[in-house]
Amino acid sequence: MATRPSIAWQASHEQFPPEELVRFAVLAERCGFDAVHSSDHLVPWSERQGHSGFSFAWLGAAMQATQLPFGVICAAGYRYHPAIVAQAAATLARLFPGRFTLSLGSGEALNEHITGEPWPSKNERNARLHECADVVRRLLAGEHVDHRGRVVVADVKLHSLPDAALPLFAAALSPQTAKEVAVWADGLLTLLGPDLPATLQAFRENGGAGKPVHVKVDVCYGRDLAAAKQDAWQQWRTVVLPREELASARSVAELEARARAVTPEQVAEKVIISAEPARFAQEAARLAAMDVSSVIFHQVGRDQETFIRDCAEALIAVNRMLT
DSSP, X not given: OOOOOEEEXXXXXXXXXXXXXXXXHHHHHHHTOOEEEEOOOSSOSSXXXXXXXXXXXXXXXXXXXXXXXXXXXXXXXXXXXXXXXXXXXXXXHHHSTTOEEEEEEOOOHHHHGGGOOOOOOHHHHHHHHHHHXXXXXXXXXXXXXXXXXXXXXXXXXXXXXXXXXXXXXXXXXXXXXXXXXXXXXXXXXXXXXXXXXXXXXXXXXXXXXXXXXEEXXXXXXXXXXXXXXXXXXXXXXXXXXXXHHHHHOOSHHHHHHHTTTOOHHHHHHHSEEESOHHHHHHHXXXXXXXXXXXXXXXXXXXXHHHHHXXXXXXXXXXXXXXX
16 A cells, blocks of 8 residues: 655745745645745746745745644755755755755756856756755865866855755656756655656666656646636746746746747646546545655646645645545
8 A cells, every 4th residue: 555645835936926925835744744845047938927935045934834844845956056055955954954955957048048058968966966066065074175167166164054964856847857866865846747767767777776756737727727728828928938948048038939939728737737636536546555755746737725725635635546
């Protein structure tokens, strides 16, 4: 019998202002969600989303307002120097022992291009991710780091360290990246999609066996199904573009132009749209059978409160579906 996974709510900084996200996180805890996961965006995916709160500042406020575990995904080595990522993570882990998980990804040009550096190929981004993860891990362990490679870390040591080791997850959306990160990551953060079984297999067969796996699931809930379909298309159509197009676009205008022909039907192929909370619970149970340890539900629509209130009970009851 599969073990019930942690059920997390996604705090989407590209879609809502930070003060609203704190309020939603408090509501998610009150309604019974197990955890909160946070995006990290300097730029939203579209002007219709229209926000870009600073995730690390927000995490301090939201974690102080709740007792839940929190996680965040960010890229190191571009707009965030890896020493700054390590410093931010160490501070949060020290303030909130056992409640914070950091995931590192290879990033998107949309957020990272501000340094003015050329945007590298995916292979180069993966290599930089590994290098930066090693720097972050060494700093979190209290080491004195002097590193000269794809990034330069000149004579750095953190002095305010967490009392216990901080889990360092890797974000991977493809089997190839999952294979590469499995050797160093303490866990995997990935996304529900056609490649998920192969991504899980690649991670587990190359060093990730027994490590926790967190899967983000994009959904759009509304009591009126037709309105939910429209909401998903309005908010999320730029994000259903092919991965490399998302990773390489340098502006919202560029994304909007690429997504001009995306239809509501194409969005529905990538986002689970339903007026029935049980539909999302079924997905959580299916992922639990794949030994996924945490399912992160991202309500891509605007109405977060109705999603949290209506769907929490069904999602909490996932263990009844695990037979």
